[in-house]
Amino acid sequence: xxxxxxxxxxxxxxxxxxxxxxxxxxxxxxxxxxxxxxxxxxxxxxxxxxxxxxxxxxxxxxxxxxxxxxxxxxxxxxxxxxxxxxxxxxxxxxxxxxxxxxxxxxxxxxxxxxxxxxxxxxxxxxxxxxxxxxxxxxxxxxxxxxxx
Numbered sequence: 001x002x003x004x005x006x007x008x009x010x011x012x013x014x015x016x017x018x019x020x021x022x023x024x025x026x027x028x029x030x031x032x033x034x035x036x037x038x039x040x041x042x043x044x045x046x047x048x049x050x051x052x053x054x055x056x057x058x059x060x061x062x063x064x065x066x067x068x069x070x071x072x073x074x075x076x077x078x079x080x081x082x083x084x085x086x087x088x089x090x091x092x093x094x095x096x097x098x099x100x101x102x103x104x105x106x107x108x109x110x111x112x113x114x115x116x117x118x119x120x121x122x123x124x125x126x127x128x129x130x131x132x133x134x135x136x137x138x139x140x141x142x143x144x145x146x147x148x
Contacts, residue, residue, distance in 0.1 A: 005014060010134070013041040016055045026060045026105040026125050029053040029099060038095040058097075060125035061142070062089035065098055077130040078102070085114060087139050089123055104128070104138040116141045 010018065020027040029038050033050035037058075044051055065088040085103040104126060105112040123139040130136050134146040 013043075017041070018134045020055070020057070021127050021137060024127050025057050026137065027057050028094060030056045033100075037091075037097045037099040039094075039099060058091055059093040061093075062099070062125075062139070064088070064089045064117065064119055064121045064123060064139075065090045066119070067103065077136075083118070085112065087117075087123065089139055099137060101125075101136070102128075102138045104140050104141055106140045111140070114142060114148045 009133065016029075017027060023117055029041050030036070030053060031045040031048060031050050032037060032052040032054055034048040036045055036046060036047040037056075038045060038053065040132055041053075045053070068086045069083050069085045071083045073082050078084065081102075086100060087103045090098050091097045091099065103114075103117070104122075106126075122142040124142050126138045126140050127135045128138045
């Protein structure tokens with residue numbers, strides 16, 4: 001994938017996240033002092049108050065915590081995809097972190113099958129290029145017959 005410049009309105013603390021997504025890696029900041037993962041990035045650790053952190057790659061698997069289906073697009077990036085389902089995912093390798101993203105089909109162009117969607121369902125990150133300069137994290141259900 002060719003890299004595109006970060007948008008001028010991108011918060012500086014999110015630049016490392018979008019850079020790693022652009023190469024298919026899921027990274028989040030981790031406190032140097034206590035080891036607590038922080039998401040979204042914050043200036044201070046909520047656990048110990050340290051301002052020192054490093055970005056760490058984490059496994060791109062998680063479990064569905066909650067979800068909702070929306071019928072209005074929040075941006076031009078998703079206008080042609082409504083309705084779509086948004087999931088809140090608890091990361092397996094950083095259990096204190098929950099990320100939000102669109103639930104997508106494992107096969108591009110195929111409607112997302114919601115039959116396996118439930119609290120606790122296993123999902124895998126998928127990185128999507130958007131109209132904006134960013135690559136976004138979306139999530140796809142991991143079927144028991146495709147677990148990896």
